[in-house]
Amino acid sequence: MVNKSSKPKQNGSRLPVGEILSARGALDASDQQIEARKLHEIVELLWLPEILSEEEMSARILRALDLYEDLKPDGSAESMLAAQMVGTHSAALDCLRRAANENQTTVGRDMALKHAHKLMALYTQQLAALDKHRGKGRQKVTVEHVHVHPGGQAVVGNVETGRRGDKDLHDAEPIDHMKDVSTPTKAAKKRAP
Numbered sequence: 001m002v003n004k005s006s007k008p009k010q011n012g013s014r015l016p017v018g019e020i021l022s023a024r025g026a027l028d029a030s031d032q033q034i035e036a037r038k039l040h041e042i043v044e045l046l047w048l049p050e051i052l053s054e055e056e057m058s059a060r061i062l063r064a065l066d067l068y069e070d071l072k073p074d075g076s077a078e079s080m081l082a083a084q085m086v087g088t089h090s091a092a093l094d095c096l097r098r099a100a101n102e103n104q105t106t107v108g109r110d111m112a113l114k115h116a117h118k119l120m121a122l123y124t125q126q127l128a129a130l131d132k133h134r135g136k137g138r139q140k141v142t143v144e145h146v147h148v149h150p151g152g153q154a155v156v157g158n159v160e161t162g163r164r165g166d167k168d169l170h171d172a173e174p175i176d177h178m179k180d181v182s183t184p185t186k187a188a189k190k191r192a193p
Contacts, residue, residue: 038079038083039065041083042061042064042068042083042087043064045064045083045087045090045091046060046061046064046087046090047094048060048061064086064090067086067089071085071130074134078130078134081130081133085123085126085127088119088123088126091115091119092116092119095112095113095119096112096113096116099112099116
C-alpha cells in the first residue's frame with residue numbers, strides 16, 4: 001500500500017536536522033565527550049597491532065595527536081581534513097614499513113611501495129587542499145605588457161614566491177635601463193616597410 005502523506009518529503013528521506021536541533025542544544029554531550037570522540041576518530045585511523053606494548057601504543061597515539069594538533073585545524077572542514085591527513089600519513093608509513101620487512105617477497109615489496117606512493121601523493125593533495133582552504137594556495141599572475149621607462153628596472157623571467165613568504169627568483173635577470181634592450185623606437189617603426 002502506498003503512503004499518501006499530506007506533507008511532502010524534504011531532501012528525500014532526510015530529516016531537516018538544522019530545524020529540529022539547535023547546535024548542540026538538544027543533544028546532551030559535554031565538551032570532554034566531544035574531544036574524546038575526536039580522539040577516538042583519530043585513533044581508529046591508526047594501525048595498532050595487538051603485539052605492541054602499552055608504551056608503544058600510547059606513543060603512536062600521542063604522535064598522531066601531535067601531528068593533528070600541529071596542522072592547527074580551524075573549523076570543521078579543516079578538522080576533518082587534518083584527521084584524514086593523519087590517517088593517510090600513518091597508512092603510508094605502514095606501507096613503507098611493510099616494504100622494508102626483510103621477509104617480504106619481491107611482489108609484496110613492490111605492492112607495498114606502490115600503495116605508499118599513492119598515499120604520499122594523496123597526502124600532498126590533502127596538504128594543497130588545506131593550503132587552498134586557508135587561502136595559501138599557489139597563485140599565478142600573468143603580466144601581458146610591461147613598460148620600463150628610463151631610470152626604471154624590470155625583472156625578466158618567472159618570479160615565484162615560495163610558501164610562507166620565502167622569495168625565489170628563477171631565471172630572472174634585471175634589465176639595466178642603459179643596456180640596449182632591442183625595443184623598437186618610433187623612428188625605427190617609421191623606417192620599417
